[in-house]
Amino acid sequence: MRADARKNRDHLLAVAGTAITEQGVDVSMRDIARRADVGLATLLRHYPTREALLEALLRTSFDELTATAEALETSNSPGDALVSWLRDCVAWTTEYRGVTVLMAAAIEDAESALHASCVTLRAAGARLLARAQAEGAARTDVDGTDLFALVAALAWLSDQPSLAPRADHLFDVVASAIMTNAASANTGGAPLRARS
Structure with missing residues (x-):
């Protein structure tokens, strides 16, 4: 995996971890994408399901x-x-x-x-x-x-x-x-x- 792709995945995971800690596992994928400042399609490309x-x-x-x-x-x-x-x-x-x-x-x-x-x-x-x-x-x-x-x-x-x-x-x-x-x-x- 390229360094920039790994950095993006790590960022998404960090944001998701914070969101789940605060709101629980039912937090929407759309909310995680918004918090990560990426489009939902970008999040779903990396992680197709919750x-x-x-x-x-x-x-x-x-x-x-x-x-x-x-x-x-x-x-x-x-x-x-x-x-x-x-x-x-x-x-x-x-x-x-x-x-x-x-x-x-x-x-x-x-x-x-x-x-x-x-x-x-x-x-x-x-x-x-x-x-x-x-x-x-x-x-x-x-x-x-x-x-x-x-x-x-x-x-x-x-x-x-x-x-x-x-x-x-x-x-x-x-x-x-x-x-x-x-x-x-x-x-x-x-x-x-x-x-x-």
Whole structure:
């Protein structure tokens, strides 16, 4: 890709990221184009669908969360690794309003531009969960799909103005319900909104 084309794509992604952070994933493509000071046709030439735009915008974060899961598999106790990754994942999903709805739908839709990234992310969490379960640190009646759903639920809670102040407490409650040792559920990590 030519340097000027890459610069244009990077600019579109930066503008889209800001728009989605402010207005959520339902922000119109026309609004993103207007904010980027380009025509809608230009935006659509680079990203023909909203999902294609979101996939490009979110790919780096998906990759980082997957890499974090892999690093945690070898560097932390199974229970602490799971809770740490879960906290990071929930914090990230609160950054882009409404993204968890799209992620949940993309898991079931193999044609979605987000499908592969979401499946990979769910698998990373499932590996951490299975490791914690094998060590007796997590309940065995929870699977990767449940974990993915809990991330979505916790992100939704964090996005509700009346519940946002309780987001960290509610995270600890849910994490304690997953873990067999409640003490490992409260890792004293950064607040969920730290990445927002």
